[in-house]
Amino acid sequence: MIRTRLLGAGLVLIAAVGAVVAFAATTKSAASAGEKALAIARGKYLATIMGCGDCHTPGTLFGGPNMQHMFAGSEVGWKGPWGVSFARNLTPDLDTGLGYWSEAELIKFFKTGNKPDGKQALPPMPWLTTAQLKDADLHALVAYLQSVPKISHKVPEAVPPGADYSGPAIAFPAPGAWDAPAAMPAASPKQ
Numbered sequence: 443m444i445r446t447r448l449l450g451a452g453l454v455l456i457a458a459v460g461a462v463v464a465f466a467a468t469t470k471s472a473a474s475a476g477e478k479a480l481a482i483a484r485g486k487y488l489a490t491i492m493g494c495g496d497c498h499t500p501g502t503l504f505g506g507p508n509m510q511h512m513f514a515g516s517e518v519g520w521k522g523p524w525g526v527s528f529a530r531n532l533t534p535d536l537d538t539g540l541g542y543w544s545e546a547e548l549i550k551f552f553k554t555g556n557k558p559d560g561k562q563a564l565p566p567m568p569w570l571t572t573a574q575l576k577d578a579d580l581h582a583l584v585a586y587l588q589s590v591p592k593i594s595h596k597v598p599e600a601v602p603p604g605a606d607y608s609g610p611a612i613a614f615p616a617p618g619a620w621d622a623p624a625a626m627p628a629a630s631p632k633q
């Protein structure tokens with residue numbers, strides 16, 4: 443009889459411990475879901491005020507961002523001494539966007555302009571600006587970019603200097619002495 447009662451008490455205890463553990467796990471995942479939502483909101487704010495969509499959302503530079511194609515890249519080239527570059531698809535689409543870039547690769551790119559394939563970002567991608575972001579803001583920016591709707595859109599490949607290109611482009615004039623570019627630093631010094 444006593445043994446049965448002890449067994450019963452034991453079972454109640456196990457159930458109670460189980461409930462506490464389950465509750466703690468739920469609270470923890472609710473907290474991290476909350477943190478994630480906060481990071482995404484912060485990243486959205488940063489991407490907006492840093493003008494990422496100016497170049498990466500079509501129509502924006504012409505005064506009318508096409509939000510159906512938000513961050514899906516542009517087919518208007520930027521023509522300069524580097525050839526012709528195109529603001530690329532930043533959505534998490536696997537084939538045409540940033541789907542395969544890890545968080546670490548994105549953060550490295552924003553800090554150094556260096557891509558996973560070893561290439562350095564061509565102008566006018568303002569990586570010298572993103573390099574100033576604090577770590578928490580870099581994580582937030584990436585969390586936001588990874589949360590936007592995937593859009594399949596292949597941006598034209600960059601055209602090397604001197605090669606033919608007849609599509610639409612914003613051409614940079616040869617600068618006068620005042621506007622001549624300084625040598626590009628390998629990585630941005632913190633200001």
Ligand code: HEC
Binds near residue numbers: 494496520532551
């Ligand atoms: C003035 C135009 C401009 C603005 C503003 C801009 N970008 Fe870019 N971005 C570009 C161009 C052009 C490229 C392509 C560079 C190249 O081909 O190397 C690029 C490339 C990138 C890439 C590399 C993608 C790839 O597939 O190689 C990422 C990531 C990126 N931009 C994110 C951002 C984010 C985030 C912001 C806002 C903080 C931003 N860009 C603001 C023009 C811009």
